[in-house]
Amino acid sequence: MTRESGATDEGDAGHGWSRHDLAVDTGDGRLDDTDPTAETPLVTAVVTTYDRFEEATRAIESVLAQTYEPVEFIVVEDGTESGIEVWLTEQGHYSVRYVRHATNQGLAGARNTAIALASGDYVAFLDDDDSWKPERIERQVSALRSLSDGERENLGVVYCAVEAREDGRVTSVIPPENSGNLREAIARDGPSTLQSACLFSKRALLAVDGYDEELVSSVDHDIWLSLAVGGYSAVTVAEPLVVSYDTFADSMMTNTDERIEGVAQFVEKWRPTYVDWFGREEADRRLQRYFARVIARLAATKLVSGSFGEARRAIAVLFERSDQTSYNVATLALLTAEAAVKRFVPPALVRRLAAIRNR
DSSP states (O other), X not given: OOOSTTOOTTOOGGXXXXXXXXXXXXXXXXXXXXXXXXXXXXXXXXXXXSSOHHHHHHHHHHHHTOOOSSEEEEEEEOSOOOSHHHHHHHTTOTTSEEEEESSOOHHHHHHHHHHHHOOSSEEEEEETTEEEOTTHHHHHHHHHHTSOHHHHHTEEEEEEEEEEEETTEEEEEEOOOOOEEHHHHHHHHOOOOOTTOXXXXXXXXXXXXXXXXXXXXXXXXXXXXXXXXXXXXXEEEEEEEEEEEOOHHHHHTSOHHHHHHHHHHHHHHHHHHHHHHHOHHHHHHHHHHHHHHHHHHHHHHHHHHTOHHHHHHHHHHHHHHXXXXXXXXXXXXXXXXXXXXXXXXXXXXXXXXXXXXXX
């Protein structure tokens, strides 16, 4: 199979990372025989999964229901054997390219494997606990057609709004915020990427060396900042084309210590860049607020779930690492109220709270 942008079966060694050892590699990935053109480029759709059979099969089915052609489809199972390979065969989905890591490599490693295998000019990632509406890829490729050659050359990503659902009901719609030159957008609004909503230029992903496999968490914001440093831009689609199943139980299971470690690691990685962009004082303010928002949300979830020891740990770290006391208190209070509403209040009131917050 031909690889674009210099990638080979061994991965793109020239970019500092490569495809991991695969225990299984089946299917050729092509869902159709439509020839790519400049107006209808080949898109590689990717589902990465770790030991979540029910959620992953739902995600896979949403990719198979896409209205766009041509599509290549790769499923990367990251070190588990949950039954997806057997299910694909039983369902007759022989063309789906299923690969499995021999050992767990983490989300960044799974995505890097997919990039190395991808034949498409564009790569669309789907987390295993989300799904796409049928027009997701079609609408995003349509947005590409409105760009000039120069704009397309500088494009890093097209991304759309996300519809959050709880128990089958829509609780909120999260809009894409960063538009245009990503560095300028981040300076204006802060980094704002939405999981499972991004259609990336594969050329841009290769140019920034793919995903950082050393990070414990925050890999989505990390690739966002890498694209910003690379001078790439973002195009937004206002329509909610991705569904996030916003279950409180999933948030409750987050490992507190790993999350704190990962966010702190991310902050320190990007501190020199922020100092270069904004100066030391403003960089400290922005990074402290980023850390506060993420850790306050973690603390709020643990507090509302009754995991008081973990909540105390997160709150202690929050105030140790940030001297913006008023901001920390206000953020923690707001996110605790939001977490409580999400767990105990009917979805209609959750939607009203989200609408007030987003004004």
